[in-house]
Amino acid sequence: MAGPKIAVIFYSLYSHCLTLAEKAVKSITEADSTAEVKLFQVPETLSKEILEKMHAAPRREDIPVITPDELTNWDAYVFVIPTRYGRAVSQFSSFFDATGGLWMKQSLAGKYATVIASTGTQNGGQETTTLTTLPFFTHHGIVYVPVGYLDANMTQFNEIKGGSPWGSGTLAASDGSRQPSEMELNSVAIHTKHFASIVAQTTRGAQRLAKEKEPGASLPKAVAEHQKDPTNASTSSVESTDSKKKKKGSRFSVHGITKGVKKLFT
Ligand SMILES: Cc1cc2nc3c(=O)[nH]c(=O)nc-3n(C[C@H](O)[C@H](O)[C@H](O)COP(=O)(O)O)c2cc1C
Numbered sequence: 710m711a712g713p714k715i716a717v718i719f720y721s722l723y724s725h726c727l728t729l730a731e732k733a734v735k736s737i738t739e740a741d742s743t744a745e746v747k748l749f750q751v752p753e754t755l756s757k758e759i760l761e762k763m764h765a766a767p768r769r770e771d772i773p774v775i776t777p778d779e780l781t782n783w784d785a786y787v788f789v790i791p792t793r794y795g796r797a798v799s800q801f802s803s804f805f806d807a808t809g810g811l812w813m814k815q816s817l818a819g820k821y822a823t824v825i826a827s828t829g830t831q832n833g834g835q836e837t838t839t840l841t842t843l844p845f846f847t848h849h850g851i852v853y854v855p856v857g858y859l860d861a862n863m864t865q866f867n868e869i870k871g872g873s874p875w876g877s878g879t880l881a882a883s884d885g886s887r888q889p890s891e892m893e894l895n896s897v898a899i900h901t902k903h904f905a906s907i908v909a910q911t912t913r914g915a916q917r918l919a920k921e922k923e924p925g926a927s928l929p930k931a932v933a934e935h936q937k938d939p940t941n942a943s944t945s946s947v948e949s950t951d952s953k954k955k956k957k958g959s960r961f962s963v964h965g966i967t968k969g970v971k972k973l974f975t
Pocket residue numbers: 720721722723724725726727790791792793794795796827828829830831832833834881883885
């Protein structure tokens with residue numbers, strides 16, 4: 710069975726989110742060899758002059774830039790987002806704004822997402838960055854997967870650490886001098902492995918359902934044969950059992966079940 714297809718999508722001005730995104734790709738790949746994982750960055754919206762004034766790190770030209778349509782090719786997304794004023798950086802908002810065509814068709818409904826956040830300070834938006842991005846997921850029908858308290862270090866007080874039950878994260882310091890710590894990178898691994906396992910469960914479940922949808926695959930032999938050819942006298946017992954049950958007023962007639970199964974899988 711094919712593994713989950715997960716796109717790791719980031720924006721990064723000073724490399725913190727790039728480091729977290731690369732860790733996410735590595736962790737998912739290590740955890741599930743069947744997973745297809747690819748790194749993308751959202752389009753830059755700032756001019757060269759402004760980027761220079763902000764002392765931005767050189768952009769990684771080797772990493773592909775995500776387009777809205779590309780989203781349809783993946784089962785799930787790990788968004789790695791730097792905070793601006795407690796919410797997602799505007800480059801992410803602009804990208805989300807460009808997905809209107811997909812929203813119209815609800816093309817992303819049923820996909821999965823999770824967020825890794827980077828903030829300059831401890832209370833600057835680790836949680837609110839994700840919280841304020843939820844409306845994007847909700848309007849598209851995308852399912853948000855949090856990490857909860859799976860990382861035991863969530864409750865430690867020995868060192869400062871980014872992340873929250875919403876997702877892992879890093880604290881970059883207000884001048885960007887702090888790099889993601891071992892503890893934070895470990896948290897990213899726990900978070901993204903968990904995310905990948907949830908996505909794998911659903912994609913494999915969907916593949917199984919699709920298999921069952923193949924003619925007669927999961928139905929009792931008699932019912933399957935009857936479905937294939939309802940006029941065949943040798944399978945008419947199905948029909949007669951059904952009418953007998955109907956007469957008794959049973960809600961669980963064979964015909965009713967097959968109709969239900971048909972409804973479910975078509
Ligand atoms: C305009 C601006 C606004 C910011 N607002 C916040 C903020 O509200 N809270 C916070 O903790 N950090 C804030 N930061 C710090 C960034 O979140 C930090 O630089 C970023 O997470 C580093 O990630 P990166 O190296 O991947 O870009 C801000 C930075 C800039 C440039």
